Amino acid sequence: MNLRECEILIKSLEAEKAKIEDVNTTYYDELDAQIKRIQRETYNNLSAWDRVYLARHADRPKAQDYIELLFDNFYELHGDRGVRDDKALIGGIAYFDGIPVTVLAQAKGKTTQDNIERNFGMMNPEGYRKALRLAKQAEKFNRPIINIVDTSGAFPGKEAEERGQAQAIADCLYTFSNLEVPIISIVIGEGGSGGALALSVADRLAMLENAIYSILSPEGFASILWKDEGRAQEAAEVMKLTSYDLLSKKVIDAIIKEPLGGAQECIEYVVENMKTYIAQELKDLRKMKTKDLVDKRYTKFRKIGTL
Known part of the structure; x- marks a missing residue:
């Protein structure tokens, strides 16, 4: 069953x-x-496909819920200073346990209308450029960055490609690799393709227990490999996209536990676990010298690249 x-x-x-x-x-x-x-x-x-189902569950808490419960005095900042404000990314400044931080969160909607406004969490180039703007601002003011990842992927529309989608994602990868402040990324639901990877270059990458993180969706994988989208369930097992799969391969650094039934059953339990994890990692990362921080981040992802 x-x-x-x-x-x-x-x-x-x-x-x-x-x-x-x-x-x-x-x-x-x-x-x-x-x-x-x-x-x-x-x-x-739970099978891998069951975790895909939980990661996409309509009642699963969204980034907005975690921002409200994790941070104090969150102040949202808008726009990429070039085209427009991409609502698929919520970015701003806040306090975490009294420490000023920059928050970058990929946001899906809670209702159909909200999802349309937020483009179902799929960011356009201006969303990634907003993330870059706020990340560089964080570095300027020496604020740690907390990334919340939840997207099926970057928006694949023609207009996004015309405005430089691939370049915007590449710029994120390059910039986050070299930022001289601590970065913690947490996958709370779907972590799909380059759209998720753009905010996943971090000193610490964690996943909620029932989140998924992969090169593309199981449906897309099945369509490409077997020319049959109906084999998505089989693809999910092959892709090794669950938190336990990725922890065993050392792609991620930690699994944040969820209650029985998923995060939607008790978000407070998940938030407490997230707070504990972020607090401990921030404490350790802020003690490191800047050069060591950047060098270890580089080494971390070079190792992943050889898996």
């Missing part, structure tokens, strides 16, 4: 429970125990 089928079954069992007027009956307890057993067995044996 995959996760989607599990959710359908649990909903039917919960609907059956709701019909029972007396909650003290044996039947009610049996249904409750059955639901918990199914949840436990399913979530303790």
